[in-house]
Amino acid sequence: MSSKIDFDEILGKYKSDPYNYVDVLAVHTGRVEFKVVDGDDVQAPSGEWQQIPGTRLYEINRERNPKLISAQINGTVMDIRTELDGQFVEAGEKLMTIRHPLKKKEIIEAILKEVLYLFPAPETAKYFFALDIQSRIEKKGAREITIDNGDEILTMSLMKRDTPVYYKGERGVIHSVYFKPGVSVPQGEPLIGVCAPDKLPLIQKIITRVKADWDAE
Amino acid sequence: MTQNCPTRTLLAETLQQELPLRQATHPHLDCEVTFRYGGFVGSVIECHAELPRAMDHARSHIARIEGESGSVPNGMVILADTMSRSKGRFTRSWHAPAGGVWGCLVHANTLLDLSKRFVPLAVGVACCEAVHAVGGDKATLRWVNDVLFGEKKVAGFLVEGFSGPRYSDEYHMVGFGINVNNRTFPEELSGSATSLVHELGREFDLTRFTTLFLAKLAWNFGLLYYEEATYLENGSYSGQDGMHQLLANWRNLSDTIGQRVVFGFDVMTSPQYEATVIGVDPDGGLRLRFDDGAVVVEHSGEIRYR
Incomplete structure (x- = not known):
């Protein structure tokens, strides 16, 4: 993690374009049929358990097995590949982009993700802190907990198979926790953001600066 | 003197009896190959009169063997007549007095991610099949792998991953607790737990029942490997409509x-x-x-x- 951060550059970037651009890809090979057009507003999944699907984006049909794919994030549809409508596409083909407007909290998280060490989920599963770490967090708070390479920090739970997860990365404190107990985390998504202890003041400075700059708007 | 002490010889005899049964119910599978895949189950069977907790014993054993530059036998089974510190998931207690089948299987994992997720199903199906085989055909599976009579639990399982401390080999500790001849439960479990003796009205030879369970476990772990190989070769599994055969069997036993x-x-x-x-x-x-x-x-x- 670099200790030299150009605040003006980072903040300028988010101020000039406060959006996240999320590409929507074909989930597998098949014939696609779009359900939205450029400029449509789309909604993310909702409901207490995220059980209400997001806006339907496209249907993909492979061997008479149609599947409706919904938006996972809210925003506006752009750059839709209309030439692919009704055509057979390969898995991973880009179909459209969703322009997602960032909230202040998301901007802070996005900046932090650029400066923290992000420890990713090894498999799509539910995660919870190892008992020892959990009890230390309850006593002191996550940001007082220093973890080292090789420490058992989490338990991964999938189909009632619980597997310890060992931290791989530089020594640091648990600054950000990106998972919630009981909520599944996709493989590769960050579970925690770790910061070297001496860099904590710098992180705090980032948060304060973003809050101040956005509040001043 | 231990009460529950299956041997390799007993297990081999039981596996011989299992083969024609499986061939009759799974004519579309190569059952001999499936049993060969699962042949590691019970490669070593350790029987103890008392242990605090079988999974902890297994972890210590792995650490010691690796510390001596040795290799832990895949399929090792650790049994104890009673356990003093057995537990369920999270912080739940598990009562393990004399008369039950308490222990764990050490599975040196070589399965791909797509198959690993079925390990907890394999142990639940194996137990439910063993219970059916001794007359408990009203036993059912509750997702993921609880074995029930009605709403009462007769068996529960824990699967915990573990990395060897020296070589970082990946193991599954497959813990099992089956209430067989034990008749009484602590007050907090009395409404939710039952045993075979209570449900079926007779006592069982613990060693024979455990051997039967291990034979069923060998078949179901064998299925994990057989189906993985089938999927890699054909892009689908052996069950109806390409379903994983273990999952198909689970569905037949589950309510x-x-x-x-x-x-x-x-x-x-x-x-x-x-x-x-x-x-x-x-x-x-x-x-x-x-x-x-x-x-x-x-x-x-x-x-x-x-």
Whole structure:
């Protein structure tokens, strides 16, 4: 993690374009049929358990097995590949982009993700802190907990198979926790953001600066 | 002197008896190959009169063997007549007095991710099949792998991953607790636990029952490898419509689909919601429908029937 951060550059970037651009890809090979057009507003999944699907984006049909794919994030549809409508596409083909407007909290998280060490989920599963770490967090708070390479920090739970997860990365404190107990985390998504202890003041400075700059708007 | 002490010889005899039974029920599979895949189960069987906890014993054993530059036998089974510190998931206690089958299987994992997720199903199916084989054909499976008579649990399982401290080999500790001849339970479990002796009205030869369970375990672990190989070769599994055969067998033994349930990651202390089970996905995920018609698929957590 670099200790030299150009605040003006980072903040300028988010101020000039406060959006996240999320590409929507074909989930597998098949014939696609779009359900939205450029400029449509789309909604993310909702409901207490995220059980209400997001806006339907496209249907993909492979061997008479149609599947409706919904938006996972809210925003506006752009750059839709209309030439692919009704055509057979390969898995991973880009179909459209969703322009997602960032909230202040998301901007802070996005900046932090650029400066923290992000420890990713090894498999799509539910995660919870190892008992020892959990009890230390309850006593002191996550940001007082220093973890080292090789420490058992989490338990991964999938189909009632619980597997310890060992931290791989530089020594640091648990600054950000990106998972919630009981909520599944996709493989590769960050579970925690770790910061070297001496860099904590710098992180705090980032948060304060973003809050101040956005509040001043 | 231990009460529950299966041997390799007994297990080999039981496996011989299992082969024609499986050939009759699974004519579309190469059952000899499946049993060969699962042949590691019970490669070593350790029987103890008393242990604090079999999984802890297994971990210490792995650490010691690796510390001596040795190799831990895949399929080692550790049994104890009684356990003083057995536990269920989270912080739940598990009562393990004399008369039950308590222990764990050490599985040196070589399965791909797509197959690993079925390990907890394999041990549940194996136990339910063993219970059926001794006359308990009313036993059912509740997702993921609880074996029940009615709403009472006769067996429970824990699968915990473990990395060898020296070589970082990946193991599954497959813990099992089956109430067989034990008749009494602590007050907090009396409404939710039962045993074979209570349900079927007779005592069982513990060693023979455990051997039968291990033979069923060998078949079901064999299926994990057989189906993985089948999938890699053909792009689909051997069951009807390309379903994983283990999952197909699980469905035949389970009464979960159609039940009104409470779901929670830790359903005892933190129940999350109520819904109706409408199916099980090809990857074992539980498909639930809310009253408003919305559907979710859960891959982790547990349920209790309403």
